[in-house]
Amino acid sequence: MLQDKETKVLQIIQSDGPKLPTELTKAVGVESYIASAILSTLVKNGHLHNSNRKIGSSLIYYIDGQEETVRQMLLKELNVTELKALETIKKMRVALENELYPQERYLMNDLKDFVTQLKLKTDDNQDITCWKYYEVSDEELKNIVKSKLVPKKEPEAVKEELILIKEKTIRKKAVTLSGFGEKVNKYLQGIDADTTAVIRSKPNELVSLIKIPTIIGSQSFMLFALNKKSITETDLSKVYVESSKERKPVLLVVVNELGSKAAKYVEKHFGDVLKVIKI
Secondary structure, eight states: HHHHHHHHHHHHHHHHOOOHHHHHHHHHHHOHHHHHHHHHHHHHHHHHHEOOOOOBOOEEEEOTTTTHHHHHHHHHHHOOOHHHHHHHHHHSSEEEEEGSSSHHHHHHOOOOEEEEEEEOOOTOEEEEEEETTTTOOOOHHHHHHHHHHHHOOOOOOOOOOOOOOOOOOOOOOOOOOOHHHHHHHHHHHHTTTTEEEEEEEEETTEEEEEEEETTTTEEEEEEEEEOOOOOOHHHHHHHHHHHHTTOOEEEEESOOOOHHHHHHHHHTGGGEEEEEOOO
16 A cells, blocks of 8 residues: 555656645645655665755755756746856865865855765875866866965075064954944934844844834844944855844945945845945
8 A cells, every 4th residue: 555655756757847845745645644754765775865955944855857947946946046056066066175265165065956065085095075067077177276385486495584573453442332232222213123033142243133214114133233443255155144044135334334255245245135234
């Protein structure tokens, strides 16, 4: 009896394409727990495969040759930051560990249906980690990695005199943190923003979820208020990773204009999903 159900599941996926468990439960006419058992058995026996990423709370089940359909289904589930990371690896074809930003390496774990992580050994027996886009063949992978690892000729070392410089002690002006907090609150009140959740509150940092009224209704944002003289790429990298989990546009409140490197980082990795406000 169960074997008949397994055969029916395979026939449905072969004829109709990849399916979610709920779809198969209705089609086969069994309880959800029985459908789960059938799918687990078919995957264990190698007759079916399941996606790494879920749609909602469910994996996608498919047979050999249906991988592209699965990827098209999952593309609709990716947020803006994940799509940008996927576009980066698509253009690079193969990326070594030191070629990706920390947040991009983090996001690769959520893109396993599109990207494969590999551990390789170089000719001199060194371990390297890289990620390849799903379209990349083994031959292309080998050629790209080889070209990336070709040692560059280094200039001859130049002996430099050690010059001892007497360091001056610089006394930093203390920042009134309460004043920063007041400025942030005043700005939020000015745009009629409602705070729906406070994720982290420190003297020089506030991270929260807010809602701002617009002409088309209330819009949710993730607020990052940073009381720093200058915002670095490391700061933005942390914002990138944390905001990608919430899948919300970002409102970055700062005390000074962004430097050129930080501005380029925002343009490359956030695009239109991050708005910078100087207070």
